[in-house]
Amino acid sequence: MSTAPGIVVVGAGLAAAKAVESMREAGHTGTITLIGEEPERPYERPALSKDYLQGNGSRDDLFVHPEEWYAEHDIDTRFGETVVSIDREGRTVALASGDTVPYERLLLATGSRPRTLEIPGAELDGVLSLRRIGDSDAIREAYARASSVVIIGAGWIGLETASAARAAGLQVTVLEYAPLPLGRVLGDELATYFADLHRRNGVDLRTSVEVSEITGAEGRVTGVRVGDDEVAADLVILGVGISPNAEIAAAAGLDVDNGILVDEHLRTSDPAIFAAGDVANAYNSALGDRLRVEHWDNAIRQGRLAGRTVLGRDDAYDWQPYFYTDQFDLGMEYVGRGSATDDVVIRGDKASGEFIAFWLDGDRVTAGMNVNVWDVNDDLRALVGSSVERARLADPDVPLSEVVPA
Numbered sequence: 309m310s311t312a313p314g315i316v317v318v319g320a321g322l323a324a325a326k327a328v329e330s331m332r333e334a335g336h337t338g339t340i341t342l343i344g345e346e347p348e349r350p351y352e353r354p355a356l357s358k359d360y361l362q363g364n365g366s367r368d369d370l371f372v373h374p375e376e377w378y379a380e381h382d383i384d385t386r387f388g389e390t391v392v393s394i395d396r397e398g399r400t401v402a403l404a405s406g407d408t409v410p411y412e413r414l415l416l417a418t419g420s421r422p423r424t425l426e427i428p429g430a431e432l433d434g435v436l437s438l439r440r441i442g443d444s445d446a447i448r449e450a451y452a453r454a455s456s457v458v459i460i461g462a463g464w465i466g467l468e469t470a471s472a473a474r475a476a477g478l479q480v481t482v483l484e485y486a487p488l489p490l491g492r493v494l495g496d497e498l499a500t501y502f503a504d505l506h507r508r509n510g511v512d513l514r515t516s517v518e519v520s521e522i523t524g525a526e527g528r529v530t531g532v533r534v535g536d537d538e539v540a541a542d543l544v545i546l547g548v549g550i551s552p553n554a555e556i557a558a559a560a561g562l563d564v565d566n567g568i569l570v571d572e573h574l575r576t577s578d579p580a581i582f583a584a585g586d587v588a589n590a591y592n593s594a595l596g597d598r599l600r601v602e603h604w605d606n607a608i609r610q611g612r613l614a615g616r617t618v619l620g621r622d623d624a625y626d627w628q629p630y631f632y633t634d635q636f637d638l639g640m641e642y643v644g645r646g647s648a649t650d651d652v653v654i655r656g657d658k659a660s661g662e663f664i665a666f667w668l669d670g671d672r673v674t675a676g677m678n679v680n681v682w683d684v685n686d687d688l689r690a691l692v693g694s695s696v697e698r699a700r701l702a703d704p705d706v707p708l709s710e711v712v713p714a
Contacts, residue, residue, distance in 0.1 A: 313339075313410040315618060316401060318391045319417035319553075320344020322352050322604065323585030323611035325372040327415055330615025332381045340383050341409055343401070347388040348441060349375060354604045356444040357468040358634050362475050363448065370441065391418075394560035396578055413580050413618050416568060417611065418553040420586040420602060425460065425546060429522030434529035435544045438465055450543045451476040458482075458532045458541040460519055462489030464633055466547030467502065470511050471635040481512040481539050483519055483532065495648040498665055498677070501658060502635075509636045550602060552587040565589060567600040572624040573617045574610065584614035594626045594693070595645060603631040628692050630685075637661065641685050644675030644692040653702050656681070664688070664708075671695045684708060 315331065317324045320342055328340050344350070351370040359365045378385045390404040400408045422437035424430060436447055447469065451457070457473050459466045462484035473480045486492070488499035489506075506513050514534070521533040522544055531538045552567040563569040563577040567589035574582045574590060583590075585607045589600040609627060616623045632641045638661070646667030656663030664684065667675040672695050676688030687708035691701075700706045 313399065313412040314341065315339065315413050315415065316341045316343065316409055316411035317415045317417060318343050318401060318556075319419055319585070319587070320346065320348075320350050320385075320387060321417060321419045321585060322350060322372060322607040323419075323614070324415070324417040325350035326608050326611025327417065327584060327615040327618070328381070328383055329373070330612045331619060332383075334616060334619055334621075336619055337382075341386065341411075342378070342383050343386045343389050343391055343403070343409065345388070345390040346440065349373070349378065349385070349387060351441060352604060353439075354632075356441065357438055357465050357472065361438075361444050361448055361469065361472040367441070391556060394556055394581075396560055396581070399580065411580075414582070415614055415618055416557055416576075416581065416583040416587060417585045417614070418556070418587045420550040420552050422546060423549045423551055425519065425522075425548060427519060427521055429524055429529065430546075432522055432524040432529045432544075433527055434524075434542060435522055435546065437546045438469060439550070447543075447545065451478060454478055454543040456481070456541050457543040457545060458539050459545045459547055460532065461547035461549070462486075462513065462515070463547055463549065464490070464631075466545070467506065467635055468633060469545055469547065470506060471509070474509055474511060474636070478543075479512075480510070481514065481532075481541070482506065483517050483534060483539070484513070484515045485518055487516050489513070489515070492648055493646075494677075495646070495650065495652060495667070497652050505636060505638055550586070552589075552600065554587055557581075557583070557587075569598075572626065573622060574614045574625065575617065582614050582618050584610040590625050592626070593624050594628060599629065599645070601629050603629070605630040605632075628689055630689075638679060639682075640677060640679045641688075642675060642677040643685060643689050644673070646675030650674055653698055655702050655704055666691070666701055668696075668698070671698065673701075 350372045391401045393402045400410050422439050456479040459482045470480050491499040517534045523531045531540045554564045554568050557568045558564040568583040570583050570588050570590045572591045572593040586602045592599050628644050630643045650667040653666045662680040665677045673691045678684050700711050
C-alpha cells in the first residue's frame, strides 16, 4: 500500500465507487485510497428493500464492481476500516486502527445511517432497521420466521419493506405519524393513491398515530403501543428516516448543516476536501437551491461528478433529482422537485394503474412521475422546468415530446 499523499476517498458506498471509477476513466494515474468501514466492497442499496429482500437476485448482483476491479485499477482499498478524524492542517485522516493516511485531496462520501426512536423498547431483539446488506439478510431471515410485522414509518423504505413482507405472507401493520404516507413529497392526491395501494394489498396502514413504546417479553419484541392500543408483532422495522454521517466533517471544522455543505462543484469550505452522495448538502445550479438527496441515481451522478471535480474540472451539479420505487404491482419513476402544494395534472387514468402525474407551479412543470408507463422518463426530464399548456399536458393523445410550451 502506498503512503504517498494522493486522493483519499472516505466511505465505500456507491458514490465513492463511481468517484474512483470516474477518476480512472479520466486518466488519473496517481494514488487513490478507498476507505470504508464495512468489510464489503461498494454495493448498491435499492435492492436491499426490493428484489434482494424478497429473495430475488444474488448477493453478487449487488456489488458495483467485481472484486478484482479495484486491484486492476490500482485502487488501494481499506475495507473494514473506520476514519475517526481529519487533520486538515497536516492533510491526513486517522483510522480507528491507529494508522494515518495522507491526502492531497479528500473526498467524503460517508453516507448516512438509519434514525432510531428514543422510546422504551427500541433496544429489544426483533427491532430492526434497513441500511446494509446484513440488515436486509436479517430482515429476510426474520420474515421467514415471523407471522406479523409492524413497520414504523411510511416513507419509501417503510412502504417497500411492507410490500416485501406481504409477498412473504406476513400480517403487516404500518404506523405513520403524518396524515398520509409520502404526503410531503407527493401531495394529498398521490399520497392517497399509495395509501390505497397498500390497503388493497392487505396492509393495515394507520396514519396520524404516534408510537409511545415497543413492548416485549424476555428481551424480545411482542408489540407496539399506539395510544391505548397495542399492536401485536414478532418483528418491528424502523423506517423513520436517515441522518447524514457528517460528524467527522463537523469535528474538522468544515461547514455542516443537514449534511456537509458543498457548492455546485461538490467543494466544501476547505478547497482540498469534497463531499458527495447522501452526506452532501449540495447547491444545485439548475434549481438554484441546496439539496441533500438520499437516492441511488444521485449517488451515481454525484460520484461521477466528484471524480471529475476532485481532478480540477469545473463540472457542476445541474440535473433534476430522480428516484424510483417498486411496490406490489406498481413501478414508478419520479424526476424533478415538486411541492406538496403544487397543482397535480394527471395524464391517463389512475384507476387503470397506468398513468403519468405532473406537478405544476402555475404553468411551470416542477416534477413528473410515470406509474407503470415506461420509456418516458427522458421526456419527463425535458419537460421539468418548462411552461406548458395544461390541457395538452393532460391529453394522452398528444405525445409528450410534442407538448407545446405556453
